[in-house]
Amino acid sequence: METNPARKTTLYVVKNSKDVKIxxxxxxxxxxxxxxEKISIPExxxxxxxxxxxxxxxxxxxxxxxxLNFCFWTKKSNTKRWEIKYKNKKYNGYFALSLxxxxxxxKNPDKANFIYLKNISFPEFKKILQGGKNLQxxxxxxxxxxxxxxxxxxxxxxxxxxxxxxxHHLSKLIPRIANELYSFKDETKWQxxxxxxxxxxxxxxxxxxxxxNNKGAGHFRDLGYATAFADYKVPQILHTLGIIEYSPRLTRxxxxxxxxxxxxxxxxxxxxATIWAVEYLQKELKKHGKELYPFQIDWILWNKSQDRPxxxxxxxxxALPYHLTKTYFY
Numbered sequence: 001m002e003t004n005p006a007r008k009t010t011l012y013v014v015k016n017s018k019d020v021k022i023x024x025x026x027x028x029x030x031x032x033x034x035x036x037e038k039i040s041i042p043e044x045x046x047x048x049x050x051x052x053x054x055x056x057x058x059x060x061x062x063x064x065x066x067x068l069n070f071c072f073w074t075k076k077s078n079t080k081r082w083e084i085k086y087k088n089k090k091y092n093g094y095f096a097l098s099l100x101x102x103x104x105x106x107k108n109p110d111k112a113n114f115i116y117l118k119n120i121s122f123p124e125f126k127k128i129l130q131g132g133k134n135l136q137x138x139x140x141x142x143x144x145x146x147x148x149x150x151x152x153x154x155x156x157x158x159x160x161x162x163x164x165x166x167x168h169h170l171s172k173l174i175p176r177i178a179n180e181l182y183s184f185k186d187e188t189k190w191q192x193x194x195x196x197x198x199x200x201x202x203x204x205x206x207x208x209x210x211x212x213n214n215k216g217a218g219h220f221r222d223l224g225y226a227t228a229f230a231d232y233k234v235p236q237i238l239h240t241l242g243i244i245e246y247s248p249r250l251t252r253x254x255x256x257x258x259x260x261x262x263x264x265x266x267x268x269x270x271x272x273a274t275i276w277a278v279e280y281l282q283k284e285l286k287k288h289g290k291e292l293y294p295f296q297i298d299w300i301l302w303n304k305s306q307d308r309p310x311x312x313x314x315x316x317x318x319a320l321p322y323h324l325t326k327t328y329f330y
Contacts, residue, residue: 056159163217236322
């Protein structure tokens with residue numbers, strides 16, 4: 001199996017990190033605890049996603065979903081987050097996006113395709129997101145939708161053709177998403193070396209796998225290729241668990257909700273540590289007879305981050321909020 005660049009390149013960052021460290025003892029403790037608790041992979045939240053009458057509808061939905069899956073926090077702490085209404089309930093963050101798109105795909109089957117979306121107007125796009133109030137990068141999201149729609153229809157003809165061109169290999173699909181689809185190429189230079197994290201490219205491939213239950217168009221043979229998805233919430237829960245440690249300076253920056261620049265040393269270190277903390281946790285769990293893929297561990301952590309009362313005291317310290325970086329890569 002080919003080596004995932006997100007796994008290979010971020011290891012250099014972890015080995016040369018100044019402000020972010022991985023606590024191996026906490027990894028051992030967490031692996032032991034999870035094993036004793038018989039922790040399991042959360043079920044795929046199918047009710048929060050759209051499943052079309054055919055593969056093409058479903059794959060188009062998933063590509064659009066993860067093309068727009070980024071930056072749901074607000075610029076000011078006293079500003080209400082973007083939210084939507086779905087079946088008389090309010091949602092924010094990722095599930096607000098998944099349900100807003102689900103509603104559009106269910107109500108407008110004639111428009112829920114890349115042929116239509118490549119020419120969608122900005123007012124109509126905003127309407128899909130129920131106005132998009134307080135949602136950062138609103139115009140950028142519209143541009144991303146149009147550019148990806150043009151590319152897939154022109155080069156592949158359909159979403160199904162695009163996904164199946166990888167011949168059921170994550171090691172082909174993930175790089176193809178990162179290198180070909182506009183806005184997915186999540187990489188930079190660090191100390192003269194190219195660093196890849198590919199968060200949205202990887203999560204799109206795994207969302208396809210999850211939606212199709214690893215069958216049909218969503219079947220993949222090399223599940224070990226994917227890493228964890230370096231975002232906001234996973235490093236937050238890893239820090240709360242004591243697995244990731246920040247320097248006092250970086251702790252103050254995150255605690256005070258000060259912006260960390262995209263592709264800055266601090267941000268790259270946080271994201272690289274996220275990927276490798278999960279890699280090390282996977283190895284430790286395996287010693288206890290618990291075999292999980294990194295993306296499954298990520299899914300467990302992400303779900304824990306949604307449920308965990310972050311205001312609670314942990315070891316006499318308040319759990320940190322997630323770091324803030326204005327970016328369309330996660």
